[in-house]
Amino acid sequence: MIGVSEVSEPDYGIDAPGVRRGMLIAGIGGVALCSVAVTAAVRATGAVATVSGWAAAGAALLAIYGLGMAAYMTYGSRVGKRHDRERLLDLADVVSPLTGCEAVLDVGGGRGLMLVGAARRLTTGVAVGIDLWRAEDQDANMPEAPLDNARREGVADRVSVATADARVLPFADRSFDAVVSHWVVHNLPDAADRARVLDEMLRVLRPGGVLVLADIAHHEAYRAHLVERGLGDLRILDGGLEAAMAGALSGGTFRPKAIVGRRGG
């Protein structure tokens, strides 16, 4: 049709789709249990009414938690993280101003959120994404997805991807001007593995280059490790009210924050 672009919107996917499904099921189960318990409480008398009332309250909490987390995870994946990426890249630009000719690495790039966002700020530079494309961490996670999103955002000529483990990055020391990573490192259950990923990011970053590490947990451990390894000019980006609400809902297990800093010499 004339006047209508054939290029569709990018799709950066849903993070942790299994967890989101579990939250949705818990929330719907909570609503169902709550209505059964409320009905029982209204019809019964004495101790049965009291127990039913407490059961209704518990089920209501489960419903709020499950549905609240599912809604937050959907919003975060669809809307929130696209705002996040621009704020993170703006801050990276403050810490180490970009000229457009940089080489940028996105570690655990998935469907290309940061990779494509970085590429949009480049002119002659390149953005490289690596991942293991784990389906449990992001839906429809495969190398074609970030390339397709790069096409949709008009930066395919600046983007490439490779399959690699973040613990053993297949790049020479000091080969990137900027290294970014968004909601990846917490997926490694072992603290020693998480430290190894941070060391790898610093190894491939040139002195003076900028590191952007955004994640939902382990912030203090990351900060201490990176400072010990010489990351300086540190800025901490807190997710604000939205992140605080997610932290409260999840009992502190899910708290988006980012560390941005410059590698020492």
Ligand SMILES: C[S@@+](CC[C@H](N)C(=O)[O-])C[C@H]1O[C@@H](n2cnc3c(N)ncnc32)[C@H](O)[C@@H]1O
């Ligand atoms: C929650 S997704 C985030 C993807 C993307 N950075 C974003 O923000 O949309 C986590 C990503 O980390 C990747 N990942 C997990 N462990 C990895 C590892 N050891 N090496 C490389 N990638 C890994 C997963 O495959 C997945 O793409």
